[in-house]
Amino acid sequence: MKDQPSPVLYDTNGLCLEEIVAPLLAWYRQSARILPWRENTDPYRVWVSEIMLQQTRVDTVVPYYERFMARLPSVQALAEVREEELLKLWEGLGYYSRARNLQKAARCICKESGGAFPGSYEQLCSLPGVGPYTAGAIASIAFGLPVPAVDGNVLRVLSRLTENPRDIAEPAVKKQMTAALAQVYPAGHCGDFTQSLMELGAVVCVPNGLPKCGSCPLRQLCRAFRHGTQTEYPVQTKKQPRRAEQKTVLLLCCGGRAAVRKRPQGGLLGGLWEFPCLDGALSAAEIAAWLEQQGAHAAHIERALSRKHIFTHVEWDMTAYRVSCPHAFQPDGGGLVWATPEQLADEIALPTAFRRFTRALGLPSPQAPEGQKIP
Numbered sequence: 322m323k324d325q326p327s328p329v330l331y332d333t334n335g336l337c338l339e340e341i342v343a344p345l346l347a348w349y350r351q352s353a354r355i356l357p358w359r360e361n362t363d364p365y366r367v368w369v370s371e372i373m374l375q376q377t378r379v380d381t382v383v384p385y386y387e388r389f390m391a392r393l394p395s396v397q398a399l400a401e402v403r404e405e406e407l408l409k410l411w412e413g414l415g416y417y418s419r420a421r422n423l424q425k426a427a428r429c430i431c432k433e434s435g436g437a438f439p440g441s442y443e444q445l446c447s448l449p450g451v452g453p454y455t456a457g458a459i460a461s462i463a464f465g466l467p468v469p470a471v472d473g474n475v476l477r478v479l480s481r482l483t484e485n486p487r488d489i490a491e492p493a494v495k496k497q498m499t500a501a502l503a504q505v506y507p508a509g510h511c512g513d514f515t516q517s518l519m520e521l522g523a524v525v526c527v528p529n530g531l532p533k534c535g536s537c538p539l540r541q542l543c544r545a546f547r548h549g550t551q552t553e554y555p556v557q558t559k560k561q562p563r564r565a566e567q568k569t570v571l572l573l574c575c576g577g578r579a580a581v582r583k584r585p586q587g588g589l590l591g592g593l594w595e596f597p598c599l600d601g602a603l604s605a606a607e608i609a610a611w612l613e614q615q616g617a618h619a620a621h622i623e624r625a626l627s628r629k630h631i632f633t634h635v636e637w638d639m640t641a642y643r644v645s646c647p648h649a650f651q652p653d654g655g656g657l658v659w660a661t662p663e664q665l666a667d668e669i670a671l672p673t674a675f676r677r678f679t680r681a682l683g684l685p686s687p688q689a690p691e692g693q694k695i696p
């Protein structure tokens with residue numbers, strides 16, 4: 322045991338955290354899933370995978386990751402790619418600021434060190450979009466440093482192991498757990514230890530429902546397993562309910578093209594493409610009035626479909642109307658792009674919230690040779 326025990330992890334029910342290291346490493350080496358970012362631990366590959374995995378399931382990430390690495394295999398390639406193409410590679414993953422921050426950070430790395438990845442925890446933390454968790458993951462997995470990467474998975478595992486009564490949303494709890502883990506990081510196996518904790522949280526000590534204690538290498542040490550209290554941990558304050566907002570999506574069609582525009586910078590999906598989306602649940606008559614304000618009119622307006630889209634703090638109740646326009650109009654300030662089906666498919670990064678309405682456009686098969694150039 323180390324000299325300076327953590328008050329949380331060493332004194333709670335007497336668990337010595339060091340005891341988890343050997344069984345966890347042995348289990349990980351035997352049971353770890355084969356994942357493309359584990360093929361080699363190049364820091365660029367680890368970094369991209371960790372950013373993609375934030376808020377996103379492994380199954381979803383794998384094909385995105387492989388496509389991303391095939392197109393952008395290096396920091397330099399990421400720094401140089403056009404933002405529009407980068408966002409297209411990210412289309413459907415959500416939280417698009419992650420992609421923009423990746424590129425900002427890649428440009429910093431190229432500018433400041435000619436593309437050589439920074440190798441210290443502090444330098445990693447200074448990169449855009451890289452917080453303590455991601456920096457810890459890169460530092461330990463790619464550089465073998467004894468720096469923990471503590472996310473929700475790890476907090477859950479440690480809370481159950483120790484029957485920690487404190488709310489894991491408290492920054493002090495995360496800090497204490499990070500400090501305690503740092504004391505037991507095994508020299509020469511730091512990357513595997515980080516990944517073993519992540520893996521256990523992802524596939525055994527799962528968040529919803531009962532954890533799979535029967536296949537857990539730590540069950541002999543686990544206080545929650547011993548007392549049958551697994552579902553009482555981690556302690557978490559109830560989240561605020563999401564705010565519901567109604568939106569009307571206009572599927573404006575004209576001559577086999579559809580109108581898209583960029584959303585304002587800042588705010589939800591800031592700067593990304595959308596089918597024109599208006600606040601509120603508008604009627605067909607209100608849509609016609611809106612079109613008139615834009616100096617346009619519709620040959621036909623019909624309700625197409627409704628969908629709900631859930632963000633972290635907000636949910637949108639979206640109703641889409643298909644609007645046939647006799648002319649490809651532009652509102653006063655411009656901003657509409659009348660895109661061909663090919664452009665919608667291949668060039669325009671439409672977030673999932675809007676992409677799901679594409680089929681309801683009823684556009685012809687992508688045959689048109691050219692549309693308006695995408696800015």
Ligand code: SF4
Pocket residue numbers: 478481482525526527532533534537538539540543544545546551
């Ligand atoms: Fe989680 Fe169960 Fe393992 Fe405890 S024994 S760490 S509750 S999976």
